[in-house]
Amino acid sequence: MVDLPEHIAGVRQRIIEADDKAFIDLFYHNTESPILPAEKQSLLRRRVSDEFNVSMRDVILVGSAKIGCTLTQKPERPPLSPFSDGSDIDIAIISSRLFEYYWEQAFNYYSEVREWEKLGSFRKYLFRGWMRPDMLPIDSEFEPSRLWFDFFLKQTGSGDFGGHKVSAGIYYSEHFWEKYASRSLIDCRKYLELEGI
Numbered sequence: 001m002v003d004l005p006e007h008i009a010g011v012r013q014r015i016i017e018a019d020d021k022a023f024i025d026l027f028y029h030n031t032e033s034p035i036l037p038a039e040k041q042s043l044l045r046r047r048v049s050d051e052f053n054v055s056m057r058d059v060i061l062v063g064s065a066k067i068g069c070t071l072t073q074k075p076e077r078p079p080l081s082p083f084s085d086g087s088d089i090d091i092a093i094i095s096s097r098l099f100e101y102y103w104e105q106a107f108n109y110y111s112e113v114r115e116w117e118k119l120g121s122f123r124k125y126l127f128r129g130w131m132r133p134d135m136l137p138i139d140s141e142f143e144p145s146r147l148w149f150d151f152f153l154k155q156t157g158s159g160d161f162g163g164h165k166v167s168a169g170i171y172y173s174e175h176f177w178e179k180y181a182s183r184s185l186i187d188c189r190k191y192l193e194l195e196g197i
Contacts (some may be wrong), residue, residue, distance in 0.1 A: 004082045007034050008069045012080055015071075015189060020182040027067045028060060028181070034068040035083045036061065040161060044091070048168065051151050054095045062181070063090035065164070071184040078195075079188040089161055091168035092177050099172045102131050105144045109137050129176025132169050 014023055032038055041061050049056040064070045064083040073079050106122065116122075122135040136145045155166040171177040 004034060004068055008080055008082060011067055011069060012192070015185060016192065020185050021178070023185060024178060024181050028062065031067075033061055033066050035065045036089065036161065044089070044155065044161060044166065047155065048091055048093065052093060052095070052098055054093055054098055058094045060092045060094065060177075061089070062092045063088070065089040071188045073187065073191060079191045088165045088167050091166070093168055093170045094174050094177055095170060096172050099129075099131050099170050102133070102136065102144060102170060105142070106136055109142055113137075113139075113141060128180065129172040130169055130180060131171070134167075 011027070014026065018026070033041055036044070045056050045059040045061070048054075048059045060066075064081075064087050069080045069082050070077060070087075071079055103126065109116070110119070116137040116139070118135045122132070125132045125135060133145065133148045136142065136148075138145055140146065152166050152168065155161065156164070171180070
């Protein structure tokens with residue numbers, strides 16, 4: 001079992017010392033998760049890969065479930081807060097094909113049915129090369145959204161991943177995902193500087 005406080009101290013040191021690419025390469029591509037054992041991580045990635053017909057190498061465990069702590073500040077917790085009972089298991093799917101599929105479906109819905117409540121937020125993330133399924137239409141007429149959430153609710157409810165909520169986002173390419181990860185690192189460094197940590 002990983003000693004999380006010691007692990008987080010190591011993460012903090014790497015955030016301060018390493019450039020963004022070195023941190024991403026180490027913690028997202030070459031380090032085991034201190035939260036999800038390798039066999040569970042592989043199981044989840046394979047299920048996502050099979051469900052959405054993407055390469056397993058394009059399904060990445062991210063966020064606090066991967067590195068042991070959050071990098072982004074949230075109302076209830078500062079950066080470097082440890083993964084907890086209320087934390088999600090987040091997946092990044094890097095696939096231009098899947099991204100374009102959901103983009104086309106959302107555009108068709110907009111053209112043929114109507115605007116939806118989160119359309120403005122959907123556009124904001126689209127500009128960043130990130131498809132956030134929770135910003136898609138949620139109405140029963142939009143089947144891609146229903147199938148997406150049915151799949152991830154099933155993973156959450158399976159108990160295979162500790163009962164944590166399992167969710168995912170789709171990135172058009174690795175470039176956009178790395179830019180998102182870099183933004184989190186920049187924000188975390190700013191927090192550490194302001195707090196004098």
